[in-house]
Amino acid sequence: MLDDFTPLDRRLLDDFQRDLPAIAQPFEWIAARLGVSEGEVIDRLTDLRERGAITRVGATVRPNTAGASTLAALAVPQARLEEVAAQVGAHDEVNHSYLRENDWNLWFVVTASDPAHLQATLDEIGQETGLTVLDLRLKRPFNIDLGFAIGGGGHRPMTRQDIDLGALREDDRPLLHRLSRGLPLCPRPFAQVAKALGREEADVMARTEALTRAGIISRFGVIVRHRRIGWKQNAMVVWDIPQERMEAAGTALAALPGVTLCYERQTVPGLWRHGLFSMIHARSRDEAHEVLERARALPELRGPELRGPELRDADHQVLFSTRCFKQTGAVLTKSREKVS
Template structure:
């Protein structure tokens, strides 16, 4: 874990990416586990945010439950990469934007409170850039936890149960949006969050527990910037497999060591045939390619055409947009 030598900081950034306590003074709970004080835990997290190693302490959301999202890509000419990336990043619903090694080189995730919002964002990007936008919609997830083990192997199995959307109530969207922006780093963060929402803290914590148990909140905890922590060789690997074969290959690939995301998406006929996606995060390109070689040797993937699109630059990384905001003029 590059730049994080202190054992308390290492534990804080690795062990609390999930299952952050939903209680009045959660940092006190972390302090008990880490053998330090509540104020020290808060100060350490603030320092890591300021250093750019932590995005926020907050939530990730199961896709297409309380909001809508899609993966998209454009082929920006070399001389226009920065310009087009700025157009993409100006959309508030774009929460991840990366430059990758391929002709289709700018990849981003567009989010919004509903599909119409996402479609409108993609249309604006296409109009303002003058470029075709590939809309690669999610078909089914195999691992979208988004947690990232900083110590190597993560023994946690991918989540296999679908979110329970029937628990949703009016007001939940505002809570999730606040958690996407991040919990305040103070002694009573849920009380502070509740005040900004004009709601009771006990009620807000109860709803967060319900949404977490229902897997609508996929993860609540420290959201790290893996590149800033030394994991800079990151490849999105796309596999050309038919839908039926992905039924077998997806769960196996999702559980393979080194694979941090895995899902099926719609192809684009005549342009982009790939349906199965996986992310590999490593500290070196050699290690990433070794992981890919191991994955490609799995019986369910042997002989499947695939591409490794290594990330070369991160333009944007923030929480998803789940509540309506003012549309860009």
């Protein structure tokens, strides 16, 4: 809960989730804005990481830019849940894994260096578990920036739509991999990253800045574990929306306070028909349901003056997360010639 954190901790958690500059001493930059020493900032961030309040200080990479990713699910019998969750989590490519309230109960994100590597990982998981893998590839992001004010309210930037994929160089992939796993918590973190990669510090900082400007790095800063700081209720609300209404519905949902993510994914005939995904992070189930009721009452905008039916009329399901099995940065460098 937030009451367990000092005022300085709360500032670090709330104020620096994005826009951390790629400069030689970024923690000194934070310290200057908080009126404390660089050493104190590093100590507090280290403590927050050890307590599980943050996963890292680093980058989130926009899906399917430097690598390939998907959201997948398994329908796991209760008696096999621990076994299958361990099998899935043992893959480095799986960077998020959650238990959700649905027949499709084990949900996980797979990120790999390329589509072939991604498919090989999904095939392996299917072979190891003996279960059908529900593969729901991203089609269109409406908002995929999970950063939001932990005190509630406040402005939340929307995901950029103008991505410059031409800015990506092949030698950026190892850098993006390290940034997505987190900067070292030390006075000159980019120098350590550069040393590990056999590159110059100035080059690493310049490429980080260029990739951020291009939108390939979607957010650079403190990556918070919301569940650990009191936002314990995570509801994935999925909607069956006709394609001609998808853009209007997704745009309206993405702009609603309390909806923290919103995107369109592929459907799977006969297995999964809900193509619009929205996430609600809340401090209680009641609070999550209040956001959901506001979402269901949203009119879908169909132009400057026309409004369509409320989302209340759309078929939807609410999948609360009840357990987190794994949460880490994405894998962007490893490739495979064969699957053993």
